[in-house]
Amino acid sequence: MIEPSTGLGIGVGQSRTEIEKSAANELAKTSPQGLSDALERLKKSGKAKDQSTLEAEWVKWAEQEEYDKDHAAEIAEKAEKAKAAALAADRAKWEKLTGEKPDFAPGARNPLDPAYMNPVSVLEDYQKAKANGKGDEYLDYAESKLDEEIAGHKPTIEAIRRIRSGNVGNWQYVGTQGAGGLPRYEKIVRTSDGREIRATIDGDISAYGFVREDNAIKSRIGDAGSLTFQQAREQADRAIDALMRPTEYVAQEDAPQPPGTRVIGSSYFGGTVEKPIYGLFKEGDRVRMKDGGYRGVIADLMTKGNVAESYVVKMDNGTRLTVFASSLIADESAPSGKRYRYGLVNRPASMGAVPNIEYTIEPRPLPGQPHHDIARHGIMVTGRKLTDEEVKAFELAPIADGTTSLAERRWYAALPPRSRQMVASNG
Numbered sequence: 001m002i003e004p005s006t007g008l009g010i011g012v013g014q015s016r017t018e019i020e021k022s023a024a025n026e027l028a029k030t031s032p033q034g035l036s037d038a039l040e041r042l043k044k045s046g047k048a049k050d051q052s053t054l055e056a057e058w059v060k061w062a063e064q065e066e067y068d069k070d071h072a073a074e075i076a077e078k079a080e081k082a083k084a085a086a087l088a089a090d091r092a093k094w095e096k097l098t099g100e101k102p103d104f105a106p107g108a109r110n111p112l113d114p115a116y117m118n119p120v121s122v123l124e125d126y127q128k129a130k131a132n133g134k135g136d137e138y139l140d141y142a143e144s145k146l147d148e149e150i151a152g153h154k155p156t157i158e159a160i161r162r163i164r165s166g167n168v169g170n171w172q173y174v175g176t177q178g179a180g181g182l183p184r185y186e187k188i189v190r191t192s193d194g195r196e197i198r199a200t201i202d203g204d205i206s207a208y209g210f211v212r213e214d215n216a217i218k219s220r221i222g223d224a225g226s227l228t229f230q231q232a233r234e235q236a237d238r239a240i241d242a243l244m245r246p247t248e249y250v251a252q253e254d255a256p257q258p259p260g261t262r263v264i265g266s267s268y269f270g271g272t273v274e275k276p277i278y279g280l281f282k283e284g285d286r287v288r289m290k291d292g293g294y295r296g297v298i299a300d301l302m303t304k305g306n307v308a309e310s311y312v313v314k315m316d317n318g319t320r321l322t323v324f325a326s327s328l329i330a331d332e333s334a335p336s337g338k339r340y341r342y343g344l345v346n347r348p349a350s351m352g353a354v355p356n357i358e359y360t361i362e363p364r365p366l367p368g369q370p371h372h373d374i375a376r377h378g379i380m381v382t383g384r385k386l387t388d389e390e391v392k393a394f395e396l397a398p399i400a401d402g403t404t405s406l407a408e409r410r411w412y413a414a415l416p417p418r419s420r421q422m423v424a425s426n427g
Contacts, residue, residue, distance in 0.1 A: 087110065090110055090113065093141060094112055097128075097129045097137060097138045097141065099132040109121075112142070112145060113145075114156075119158070119176070120175065122142060122160060122163075123163065123174070125138065126138055135167075142160060159173075166185045168233070170187050170189065171233060172186060172187070182203045183203065183229075186199065186201075195243075197211065197212070198211075198212045199221070201232045201233060201236060203229065204229045205228060206227070208220075208221055209221040209222065211236055211240060211243070216304070217302050217304050219236070219304070221235050221236050222235070258307055263278060264277055264279040264281070264301075264308060267306070275306055276306065277303060279307065280308070281311060281325070281328065282298065283299065283300065285297070286298075287328045288328070289323070289328065290327055294316075295331050296313040296315035296316055297314050299313065299320065310323060311325060313328070316361060340383075340384065341379050341381050341382075341399040342379065342380045342382070342397060342398055343375035343396065343399050344377035344378050344396065345376060345395050347377060348377040353394065354396070355382075355390045358383060359381060359383075361378050361380060363378055364378050371399050375397070
């Protein structure tokens with residue numbers, strides 16, 4: 001049942017009797033005057049429409065539906081023509097911006113279609129336009145095609161804004177880094193004597209980074225962790241200016257030996273006089289991380305002046321990490337003596353996935369070798385024997401040298417049938 005002056009439903013049902021009963025119940029909830037006042041307020045606010053207006057709107061909708069149905073082929077043809085015209089405009093614009101002939105064949109990416117734009121592609125396409133002298137024009141055009149109200153467009157719009165903000169004084173936005181997706185900005189210059197000075201800054205807020213000279217770290221940016229990108233950029237620019245002056249460059253290498261370091265090598269540092277390199281460790285030294293059980297061997301070093309400030313460590317698990325010297329200590333426990341080995345059955349070693357003790361990781365044995373089936377994520381090697389509770393809690397498999405050990409067979413036999421099936425099927 002509809003109230004004719006507003007078009008509001010006041011009763012529903014499957015029969016006339018049910019509808020009248022429903023309407024009576026609704027109308028009984030307020031006095032006739034109260035209902036009249038409420039309806040009047042709805043009409044004045046625009047939230048209610050009278051029956052004639054509703055009928056007019058419905059007729060208009062029905063006529064449009066009927067027209068669309070009768071002229072479906074004509075409407076589709078117009079849509080295709082509009083799509084082709086837009087594609088032709090994008091082809092012409094792309095060629096003007098980048099100087100490239102676009103490949104807009106069916107199924108090929110249209111770089112100026114918002115559906116194909118993302119933070120990575122926009123950065124790549126910007127570089128093409130920039131090489132053609134039209135980088136800013138490309139950014140303007142790309143941003144005009146995006147809608148900030150559409151959630152999927154927002155990351156690309158943010159990337160465009162970072163490109164603009166980063167393009168100051170030879171700085172440029174080069175993408176995002178790491179799992180956290182921090183924006184990275186970079187500046188590369190060359191000195192008159194051929195040295196490459198490269199600065200990188202990660203982050204917009206709490207920005208940090210490094211200034212390198214021929215890949216050797218010379219300055220750390222944002223130690224306090226409270227710099228904005230602009231402040232970090234200014235600090236990096238000052239460090240670059242200092243490295244561009246050969247006199248300061250030479251003076252920096254004549255730094256006195258820092259306390260606690262030793263002579264670990266020597267270099268000419270681009271000059272004619274051989275000078276010592278100071279550091280905590282030298283290539284070949286065994287080290288471990290201060291905050292975990294990861295161990296390895298020093299494979300390379302990076303200097304600040306003539307002091308080794310960071311090291312490339314080849315970890316025992318096969319990975320290579322670049323680590324600040326302050327994060328390393330000497331590994332005094334030689335890889336000898338009694339060692340205990342445990343197969344990582346269901347997950348790789350990580351914080352919370354293995355006991356909180358010092359350990360090293362061996363890779364998973366090859367198919368056909370002992371313990372391949374149970375050491376699905378490698379073998380954890382410890383300096384002490386784990387308790388039965390630790391082995392059970394972290395789902396580890398005790399391993400003995402040689403073929404399958406008695407402890408390993410007992411461990412496997414104690415597994416529930418489904419777990420034994422999982423180990424076998426994933427071996």
